[in-house]
Amino acid sequence: MNRCLPEGAWTRSQKKRKRMTDALREIPEELQEKLKKKKQPDWMSPMLAKLTHEVFSDEHWIFERKLDGERCLIFKKGKEVNIMSRNKKNLNAVYPEIVSALEEQKTGNFIADGEMVAFKGKITSFAELQKRMHLKKEKEVKNSKTKVYFYFFDLMFLEGHDLTKLPLTERKKLLNNSISFKDPLRFTAHRNEKGEEFYKEACKKKWEGLIAKKADSSYAHSRSSNWLKFKCENQQEFVIGGYTDPQGERKGFGALLLGFYEDGELQYAGKVGTGYTDKMLEELQAKMSEIEVDEPAFAKNGDLPAKNVHWLKPKMVGEVAFTEWTKTNKLRHPRYLGLRRDKKAKDVIKEA
Known part of the structure; x- marks a missing residue:
């Protein structure tokens, strides 16, 4: 089907898309209108999940491992990086190796959501992370034997564009295509549809649980029923x-x-x-x-x-x-x- 556009419309569209990164250009045409061009904000409140005891499977939902760590937001403008807790505390001095890894990213400007974790064996452990998260002195942090990793699971802003109105699955695609994932930076994988099966596996592996997320949901700066917690304990x-x-x-x-x-x-x-x-x-x-x-x-x-x-x-x-x-x-x-x-x-x- 041919679409009739005003004279010069294609030129304006092409100029706009040319300014975008390669990752943004791959967003389907019908979703481009959900992209909002704006100045990168200094703060975005995180989206929070609600607890439920009704584990389910649904083709319209994705399921991620629930990580037992510290929720953090990443703000990057060029070489400037800030790791922030969800109550706006700057954590750069606590996790300098994460700051260094983020500074090396080719993607210049973004805001991302994720979890800072430490492991005890193969399981993320909040108790183990305690050995790092309350250290204040540079020497103590440097000498700490507790290794930390940052798991990205959402991307809210990229190169001058607010992504929060895009569906979750599109935001995760952009995240995967925009960040170079190499330790200590990791991507949070997910599974589609089979929540009950994944939950049984999670509890058997002694994980904390799962996070269920509605696949087409936008990013809300509040607690939302579009994100749900299934806890094993x-x-x-x-x-x-x-x-x-x-x-x-x-x-x-x-x-x-x-x-x-x-x-x-x-x-x-x-x-x-x-x-x-x-x-x-x-x-x-x-x-x-x-x-x-x-x-x-x-x-x-x-x-x-x-x-x-x-x-x-x-x-x-x-x-x-x-x-x-x-x-x-x-x-x-x-x-x-x-x-x-x-x-x-x-x-x-x-x-x-």
Whole structure:
């Protein structure tokens, strides 16, 4: 079918496409209108997934491995690179090898989404990443034996064009074609349609779970039902609202008192006393001693421990694994994994 275009239209189209990178030129003609030419922003809020316990298969969805690490956004303008946490903290000094790898990329200007990870065996481990993510001194970072890798899974901006309105599958194609993937930079592969089969495989391999993403979805700067989390083990963030004294020969503290926000109040979710190394105990205790207060921030519901307790300002957020919730909203068999710096305490709710 011939299309009648105004005089000069092809010339304007050709000039526009000539300015694009090779990767952008490969976008189907019918999707070109979804490309938005604009100045590269200094910040883009990340898209967040919702938790679900209904594992499914669907030809209109793709399924990625859920990586147990630190969510990061990459901002690159020419040789300038910034690795940012999802709450806008610059992490360049913590992950200098990732900065160096990004500086070598031929693609000059982009904004990408992904996860910073460390491995314990073949499994990504947030606990292992803790050995790197809280180091501050250049010498400590340089001497650290914990290797980190950055897994890209989305591309939101490329060479003067906002990609967020493009379908996810097109954004992933652009990502794969625009970035040179060589350790420590890696591409997050996905599988089509067979979510249930992949989920069983993920849990058998002791992965954290899967992320299901609607294949034709745009990139939303908020939590969206177009991205869903299938977790093999219950795991989420909790506000640290206090701690108990150590018993016997234990250093630092005994257990952390955890909570989540509901209707504006911090609800007590129980305590976690396992998962710590001696170093964690000492470092956490030092941090917590700086934010102690006289009264608990938790809602007064009668469940709070009364003896040998230190209360804290609700500022610190920890990642905790557990088997299940009790009927009274307490954690069963919790295990501490590490501190999170990419989430504000006020944003911590019970995932359901």
